[in-house]
Structures are given as structure tokens and as C-alpha cells.
Amino acid sequence: MTEKSKNADPAGETASFGGFQRIYQDLLEEMKTVDVRAAAQNLGLPHTEEEGVEVPFLGRTFLISNRGAASKDGEMVREIMASVLFHYIMCGSAARPAGRFVTLSELAGPLFKQSSYSGSALERPIARRFAGKSDELLSVAESLGGRREGEAGLGGISLVFETLPHILMQIVFYDRDEEFPARAIVLFDANATKLIDFESLAVLATIFIRDLVNR
Incomplete structure (x- = not known):
């Protein structure tokens, strides 16, 4: 890149x-x-x-x-x-999920470290769309095959999606409260770039998130 x-x-x-x-x-x-x-x-x-x-x-x-x-x-x-x-x-990879989730920048390597793309294009739209609407997020996630899985921490919701076969994405969502605004974290299985090149993965994630927030 x-x-x-x-x-x-x-x-x-x-x-x-x-x-x-x-x-x-x-x-x-x-x-x-x-x-x-x-x-x-x-x-x-x-x-x-x-x-x-x-x-x-x-x-x-x-x-x-x-x-x-x-x-x-x-x-x-x-x-x-x-x-x-x-x-x-x-x-056409025979790789399968590692079962460990990492950030987009970790998959990209040093050239992507300073990019704000994941936050601006993937995480922020989720936080805006589902702030105060955790139940709706769960319903929409289910329509896309999402399942509650993984660690989220106190007050969080962790959802795992299979965007394409064997390419897993995790969304961790923290709804707004009296002190903090809603926040989302988007992670990817550590083997994702063994199944597709990095830039195509970023486009795939963008398409998927746009579909999620527009439902």
C-alpha cells in the first residue's frame, strides 16, 4: 500500500x-x-x-x-x-480461521499503522447507527448470520460474523451510558489475509458494515 x-x-x-x-x-x-x-x-x-x-x-x-x-x-x-x-x-486458500481476533492494522503491517480508516469507515458508523439500540443491533446481526460469541468486557456485546466462508469478523459494541458515547471495535480473524489479500479484505469489511448499518 x-x-x-x-x-x-x-x-x-x-x-x-x-x-x-x-x-x-x-x-x-x-x-x-x-x-x-x-x-x-x-x-x-x-x-x-x-x-x-x-x-x-x-x-x-x-x-x-x-x-x-x-x-x-x-x-x-x-x-x-x-x-x-x-x-x-x-x-483459493485452504486456510481456516485461527480463532484469534486482531485489528485491521495488525493484519496490514506497518504501512497501515497510522491510518484512521478502520475507525472512521467501520467502527464509527456502527456506533452512530446503534447508539441506544443494542436490541436492534442483535436483531440485525442475526439477520446477517451473526452470533453472540467472544469476549467483550463489562457492558459490551461481542458478535462474530462469517463475512465470506472462513473469513471471520468480530464486532464488539458498547452502548452509550450517562458518561460515555456508544463505541464499536471491529476485529478480524488472524488468518483472514491468508484467505484474501489485505486491500480486498478492507473492501469486504466496508461492504459488510454498510449493509449492517443500512438494515
């Missing part, structure tokens, strides 16, 4: 549309050479020659093949989402 990109929006909203289009077209070309069957086997996901590998994400099932991305429900697949899924299949 370059110095210029440290505080950029990994979801690509600050990037030029033309630039992203070129990147997306390059990904489509690269997908033509990927061994999708092997990736499916490593990830433990269903695969057919006709449709490709089935990847569940945000309550939908996406079909990723050498031809590109489609969805079982027939709805359009946004290019930014397709790009994340392409990177996930290209990695």
Missing part, C-alpha cells in the same frame, strides 16, 4: 471510475486463467462446470466462474463486490 493510499477509501469511492473500470477488466481477464474447481475444493464450496463456485455473501449466493460473476437470484452483481469475490477465488 502506498503512502497516498493509506487513508483512501478501500471501497474505491474516491478512485476514478475509469481507473476502476480498467482494474475490473484486468480482473476479468485474470479470472479466465484461474483454476476455479481447485479453489472451490480448497474453500470447501459447491462447484459445477456450468455455473462455477457458489459463494454465499450477505444472504445471497454468487456464482464465480472463469467467465466472471453472476448471482443465483438473477440480480446484478456490483463490480466492486465482484472484484472482492474474484480476489477471494483467486487466492
